[in-house]
Amino acid sequence: MDFLNKAFEQIKDLFLSMTPGSRIIAGLLVVVIIASFAFLFQGSMFEHDTSLLSGSAIDPADQKAILAAFAAEALDDYKVEGSQIFIPRGKRAEYVAAMVKHNAIPPEFHESMEAAVENANPFESEQHRSDRQKVAKEKDLALVLRKMRGIEFASVHYDIEDKGGFPRRKVYTASVVVRPLGSEEIDQSLVRSIRNYVAYSIAGLSPEHVSVTDLNSRRTFSGDIESPAEDAYAARKQFFESAWQDKIAAALNYIDGVNVTVNVELDRKMNQREERLEHGARPVALLTSAEKRTEMNKVPREGGRPGLAAQAPNQQAELTSAPARESSMEESREETASVTDKTLVLTETASLTPQQVRVVVTVPQDYYENIWNKQNPPAVGATATKPDPGVLKKIEEEVKKSIESQVVTLLPPQPAGDDPYPQVHVTSVTRTDVAQTPEPALADTALVWLGSNWQTVGMIGVGLIALMMLRSMVNSKSEEPKVDHGIRLATPPHEEEEEDEADVAGMLKKRFTKNSPNLKDELIEMVREDPDTAAGILKNWISAAS
Numbered sequence: 032m033d034f035l036n037k038a039f040e041q042i043k044d045l046f047l048s049m050t051p052g053s054r055i056i057a058g059l060l061v062v063v064i065i066a067s068f069a070f071l072f073q074g075s076m077f078e079h080d081t082s083l084l085s086g087s088a089i090d091p092a093d094q095k096a097i098l099a100a101f102a103a104e105a106l107d108d109y110k111v112e113g114s115q116i117f118i119p120r121g122k123r124a125e126y127v128a129a130m131v132k133h134n135a136i137p138p139e140f141h142e143s144m145e146a147a148v149e150n151a152n153p154f155e156s157e158q159h160r161s162d163r164q165k166v167a168k169e170k171d172l173a174l175v176l177r178k179m180r181g182i183e184f185a186s187v188h189y190d191i192e193d194k195g196g197f198p199r200r201k202v203y204t205a206s207v208v209v210r211p212l213g214s215e216e217i218d219q220s221l222v223r224s225i226r227n228y229v230a231y232s233i234a235g236l237s238p239e240h241v242s243v244t245d246l247n248s249r250r251t252f253s254g255d256i257e258s259p260a261e262d263a264y265a266a267r268k269q270f271f272e273s274a275w276q277d278k279i280a281a282a283l284n285y286i287d288g289v290n291v292t293v294n295v296e297l298d299r300k301m302n303q304r305e306e307r308l309e310h311g312a313r314p315v316a317l318l319t320s321a322e323k324r325t326e327m328n329k330v331p332r333e334g335g336r337p338g339l340a341a342q343a344p345n346q347q348a349e350l351t352s353a354p355a356r357e358s359s360m361e362e363s364r365e366e367t368a369s370v371t372d373k374t375l376v377l378t379e380t381a382s383l384t385p386q387q388v389r390v391v392v393t394v395p396q397d398y399y400e401n402i403w404n405k406q407n408p409p410a411v412g413a414t415a416t417k418p419d420p421g422v423l424k425k426i427e428e429e430v431k432k433s434i435e436s437q438v439v440t441l442l443p444p445q446p447a448g449d450d451p452y453p454q455v456h457v458t459s460v461t462r463t464d465v466a467q468t469p470e471p472a473l474a475d476t477a478l479v480w481l482g483s484n485w486q487t488v489g490m491i492g493v494g495l496i497a498l499m500m501l502r503s504m505v506n507s508k509s510e511e512p513k514v515d516h517g518i519r520l521a522t523p524p525h526e527e528e529e530e531d532e533a534d535v536a537g538m539l540k541k542r543f544t545k546n547s548p549n550l551k552d553e554l555i556e557m558v559r560e561d562p563d564t565a566a567g568i569l570k571n572w573i574s575a576a577s
Contacts, residue, residue: 060497081120083127084137088114091183093137100133101126138174165189172232176209176225181217184210184246189233203236205229210246217245219265222252264297267383271295279390279438287401288462290393296386303380311372318368327359388442390455392434395462399426431457 046054083089089097097116101109106129110117118126130136146167151160169187176185189205207225211217226238242253276293283289403418403426435455442454471479481488558565 056500060500064494064497081118081123083109083116083118083123089116089137090114090177092177093135096133096135097130097137100129100135103133104129138170168232172229175228176207179221179224181211181215181221182209183212184208187229189229189236191235201235203233203240205233205236205241206244207241208244208246214247216248216250217243226252263301264299264383268295268297271297271385271388275388275390275441278441279392282437282441283392283434286394286398288395288398292391292393294389294391296388297383298386299383300380301382303382305376305378305380307376307378309374309376311374314369314371316367316369319366321363321365323361323363325359325361327357329357385443387445388454390438390442392438392455392457394430394434394457394459396459397462399423399430399459402426402430427459 046057049057083097091114094111094116098111101107104125106122106126108119108122109126150163169189172187173185176182176187179185186208187205189203192202192204194200194202207229209217209225222243223238225243226241229241230236230238242251244251272293272295275295276291279293280289280291283291400418400423403422404415407418409415434457438455445454557568
């Protein structure tokens with residue numbers, strides 16, 4: 032507070048010491064400075080200095096409702112830039128109040144379902160409650176689709192049909208209408224995403240029963256148009272191509288400006304399962320049985336006594352013992368039960384596997400010149416020379432072989448042929464210099480900046496001029512002529528004493544005021560500034576005391 036009091040007293044003394052004209056000028060300068068600062072912070076250059084929803088993106092469909100609410104409340108000092116609405120910082124409360132009054136605040140997810148549940152009435156019919164929840168779900172689904180990148184408008188409708196018969200069943204269908212930003216058209220991947228989201232949000236609905244209509248291209252994507260096999264093939268092909276392209280580009284990243292293109296051909300078989308039964312070459316004996324049989328027969332010899340006497344008539348029969356005939360037979364049999372080794376082989380081939388991969392690598396022509404320049408640097412102070420075309424051709428061939436050997440190791444093996452690198456093709460191109468847009472001159476940039484900030488510059492200039500004028504006035508007032516007390520005119524003694532007393536009284540009145548901190552300090556300062564005056568004061572004090 033003491034510092035403020037001193038400053039106020041100094042300003043007061045300075046103001047009272049000014050002439051009437053200087054006082055008027057100083058007052059006008061203070062008024063100009065205050066008006067400049069007020070205009071600086073309340074001027075038109077700060078009309079659109081803050082976003083409406085703290086930087087959150089606003090969908091075009093929601094912007095229409097918000098602008099309608101502003102028009103109803105006669106608020107027109109706003110600016111729309113893309114998905115943002117900028118408003119004056121001082122009127123933010125008025126704009127938000129207009130949005131709340133006209134229910135134009137952008138909705139969030141699940142707000143429609145929450146409102147449907149909160150507005151439930153125990154006296155309403157089951158059909159009415161179901162229809163209300165169905166409409167709320169359709170609004171939520173459309174809101175989510177509008178939040179997808181590239182979609183400006185979306186609408187969802189679904190229906191459930193109760194089929195008769197036994198058993199009873201229900202058929203679910205849904206239709207989605209979207210309008211991409213500008214004149215763009217939706218692609219297949221976005222269509223699949225929309226279908227899957229809507230199908231998994233409604234129990235019992237399949238993606239094939241969801242149709243997507245593009246308002247820009249006037250094309251409808253339904254389940255009977257797209258083939259799942261073709262979609263899977265395209266997605267799988269793109270996956271393999273992207274994977275190999277990233278891998279090869281990473282391996283060749285030391286080449287400035289290299290470009291890699293990969294083409295993958297897939298096996299179109301979705302599923303293949305093969306079962307094969309293989310028999311072993313040598314059978315294995317499980318059971319062996321052997322049987323052996325021996326048989327012996329003795330047969331007597333037939334006939335009577337030999338001679339004429341035995342053959343005469345009327346002779347008694349006579350048995351004679353003749354040696355018998357013997358016969359033997361031996362039989363053996365052996366049986367072996369054996370089985371062969373059997374192997375059941377089950378083979379299942381992965382679907383959509385790469386069959387052929389071809390790579391095209393493009394190398395800028397100046398890359399070979401850079402290699403030659405690094406191998407043959409010019410001498411200090413000498414001018415750089417251009418390489419011979421034959422030397423460049425040799426470097427190009429070496430680089431191509433190096434690239435082919437690197438890339439082929441990253442690809443699946445292929446049958447051997449005459450060309451050792453049938454999958455890789457390296458080509459050289461001449462890099463075209465893209466015409467660069469010239470940077471604007473400093474004068475043009477300064478003029479543009481000055482055109483958009485001239486008010487600020489003008490106010491700052493006025494303030495600086497005012498401060499300089501005040502400073503010059505203060506300096507001119509503070510430089511007062513010093514009185515040389517060493518040279519005096521011859522005056523009578525009594526007049527000289529009266530003059531000295533008057534000078535002492537005036538100096539004491541000027542220096543020793545009520546705000547003076549210490550008399551001793553003031554005397555020390557007076558001695559330092561004007562020793563002669565201090566000596567005269569002390570002399571007068573001593574003479575008055577004596």
